[in-house]
Amino acid sequence: MAYYPAEVKEAARGLYCKRYSIREISRTLGIPRRTVYHWVDAEAWGDMLSHEGVEDAAQRRLVLLITRDDKTKADLQEIDRLTSALERFQRLREREQAMRGEPCETASAKPEQQDQRGTREKRERKGGDSRSGKRRGRVIKNDVSHLTPEDFKAQLHQHYFAYQRELMQAKHYRNRQILKSRQIGATWYFAQEAFEDACTTGDDQIFLSATRAQAEVFRDYIIQIAQQKFDLELKGNPITLHTAHGPATLRFLSNNSKSAQGYHGHVYIDEFFWIRGFKELHKVATGMAAHKKWRRTLFSTPSAVTHPGYGLWNGDWYNARNKVKRQQFPGFKEMQSGILCPDNTWRKIITLEDAMAGGCDLFDLNDLKLEYGPEEFENLFMCGFVDDTNAVFLLPQLQACGADPAEWADYNPKLPRPFGNKPVWCGYDPSRSRDDASFVVIAPPEKPGGMFRVLERFKWVNKSYLWQVARIREITQRYNVQFMGIDTTGPGIGVYENVRIFYSRATSIHYSVQTKTELVLKGRELVESNRIQWDAADKEVGLAFMMIRQTTTPSGAMTYAANRSESTGHADAAFAILHGVSYEPLARPRGGCRVVIG
Template sequence: MRTLPPMTSYPQEIKIAAKLLWLRRLSAKEIAEQLNLNNARVVYQWAEKGQWEALLQHETVEQATARRLIALAEKPNKSAEDYKEIEKLGNLLDKLAGIDLKKARTAREKAAGSRGESGGKSKKRKPKNDISEITPEQLEEIRKELFFEYQHRWHANKNQRTRFILKSRQIGATYYFAWEAFEDAIVSGDNQVFLSASRSQAEIFKAYILRFASQYFGIELKGADFIALSNGAELRFVSTNGRTAMGYHGHLYVDEVFWIPDFERLNKLASGMASQKKWRKTYFSTPSVKSHGAYPMWSGERYNERRKTKVEFELSREALNRGLLGPDKIWRNMVTLEDAAEQGCDLFDIDELRNEYSEAEFNNLFMCAFLEAGLSVFNLNDLLAAAVDTNVIWVDFHAKQKRPYGNHPVWIGYDPSRSGDGAAIVVVAPPLKEGDKFRVLEKIVLRNRAWQYQANRIRELTEKYNVQFIGIDCTGPGHGVFEMVQNFFPRATPIHYGLETKTALVLKTQDVVESQRIQWDAEHTDIPQAFLQIHQTTTGKDQITYAANRTSTTGHADVAWAVMHALSNEPLNRNRRKSTWAFAA
């Protein structure tokens, strides 16, 4: 029987390989099996010593699903259980993106039929990254089955030099453009580049592409940093923070462009990657505010800046819902949720969504309406400056560990649920030393949950973190949760809303945001969206106060208020109190 070396005898190459597999979310057992190690324990020892968990970020459900699917898809010698998990994860990813699973299943069955297979299962797995047997006819047949009318329109205009698409949430844009790039790479052999606010978001594209290849053609695509197809085409998945992104070239896809900070820098990066006339650029996003750096490009203002004779741009829904090539040669398209429904997408109950959100928020999320920046007390550019790729920036936050932030102190903010409303809980790490920033480590949004359930979630956070402060809005329904939290955290602080309290909360947070003293994950676009909902108003006695379009039946900006409740533990004049948070027990 072969005797394997002890941990100290493993070469550095093996340790590096183990680290790379760990960062791709393989379990310690799977890594040990792949690298022929003595046992999984040695992997845990390396991970702890090298602080590998610090390199992983706190993920959304969609990101975590995509990352696990990628890890399994790239795993050699898959078991039957692995294939079952891949199928479940793929279906979950489709569901999270608002994909019609029936259409996907029908497309798989047709693809299997065209390959002469039964049940949609491949009899023999094809060689790695070999796409030589996939025909344009097969791709076209699957595309016609998978997508709705508005997505087919995007494909019909694929060869436009620049496309700019304003869209509703969850109508399958990421899913479609992943397919478009996959199909084009196979047919044309051209490179494809996906640019997102963070690498984890870009890898959602990768997860879809791996799934397309596996489910429809029985091909296992491989590649850690990029996927190189057998015809020479490369698929790249990069972050706007990526230092090497400028060196890539190909057809470019940029998602959620209206929520990416520093658009001028982004556009220079995009222009560098797609400067040759053969490369196309596609921008798509839900709207933010008209003060965002991308808006002049969308509106045509940027084009008119250098012209003596100004040109009028059509930006109405009626003009753009079928797509329109503007004077600047940018093809613009607007797809609201109602447009998507009219064009075959029956995945949403629009009336229910209208009841769930305020008119302003519904219009922004689903009807392609820009928020009015002047009405908000927060500036979008300041909010976007707080968005970072935590996978790169936060090296001391270990999301998957039992104690993600070790024994460092955190503050919790809670905004209660009302009738038809969502409760929000956030975990904020205060600065440990002068010059550090607040960090929103975790956020939880709960809907239609009893007070006891909400209190239990807060209890779980006190067991997970070294909680030093909990700020709870006790106005109305929050009082019940507060009393329950007091039972296990007697130091919980009640926040009673009034004119002075609201003003103090907003002024404190304005100071933190405007001075760029706070960070959150770039993927949490709901955080800046929530802050943008907060505006100044007056009471019946003409006193100035702050609100977020909250009604008795609909609550909004819950995450923003929760963040403000956590930040309230720092006084308005922060210089009055020396920071001792780093030494908290």
């Protein structure tokens, strides 16, 4: 039997724990099936799954198959079999509960029955009826029937910032759109709002995001709120709450309209200005909330004026449908106060300065202005859209590069060797301010002309070059690094000289008009041909590429820039990626010769 590194075996074990079949593990990692069978038997991998019941295992496998792109005929047949099996499990469970005289968890109960059940289960969680000495009864999963609006007021509302209270006061509007600064707690607020609404009304809630991981942020926040504020442990995905008004389901969905169809409830769309295929998603989302009782809430940091969502925000969509009576929509200042617009949508703008004026003390404004260039700061924190009509990289093309890393079966960031022994290329770009830098790890194509994938991106802020060198050394120990491009034009030279001590293949990239042209042309080739992917939830990557502009040198030569100088460093993430992919030449001869910049 051939020898395989421990990292490959760990990757196989990780896929096995995710309920991948032996055949799928063999195909994904390129390992013979008999080898995988041997590992399963010799190391008792099956014992790791013994804690799961048959129904849990079936649900896990079903989720894996449903979220997989390009499903085969065999996958679809297995989905049908699993769905039928789960339906039988459900009917058997309901029958057993009926025979024992227990209430069925999936059926709606009358409010007074739910109140009695919530009181009983709350008592049983505290240890049962100590006076009678009876055994503790079965605890209902995700029971929130005892929570009241007063509980939420006491535990949450009093801690809101001013702008979060304003969002709460505008909850009665059926349509809300919020343009916001990054990291001001909007996702946390709407997760809390939806959780409270579900508990106190029994209404279903639906969360849509660019990727599954981003949607899971809502779920993580709700679980934390329930645990920290109400001492409740919520389980399941989706989460079904047992409220005093019947069951309420919280669904967390990625940007896949097919998985969203058929549900209904209050809809929350996170970072909608960065979602690919927004028009189609918006049509599906509004359909899920077509009934007048359901709210539609969209919130996001701005992207570019070419994004389809920009027409929804500024009223162009509405006026296109009402050409006879075109309406003037409120301006930036009016929307900062929150205002109901002609399309019956309440709009609100919250800049970082607005958030700070509203009590948010989590930021140092001067630090942020040093860490980000003027355009980036305006976009990320002051709600300014990027005008990419003349940019080298256009937003629609960049959005097509967004992917969900959860679908990369050969990559698991939780493992000591996230990518096994497969080769990676790396790129490093030093900033021109405060010693912050960008570093990326890229999976190169397995075949000529194939797909690049940005596996990890690091932003190191206010760290010395020796600290950065130590982190790069750790990365070379976790990955099989075959190439590393380092910008040595300015402050990067210190990193380069030290990295070469332990990684002799580090390649110097010294900027010139020709070098920058080659880098940008390679980037345009990959983006325009859709040959590169990165985490769709990482908005800074797309923004960094949009910062790159075509310009001329003092002598009149055409070049590319992003206001990069010794004092300012913009588009760092984009240039780090360009440094990493530069190992593939602009011309790719059949012989596989690589021409590197250095």
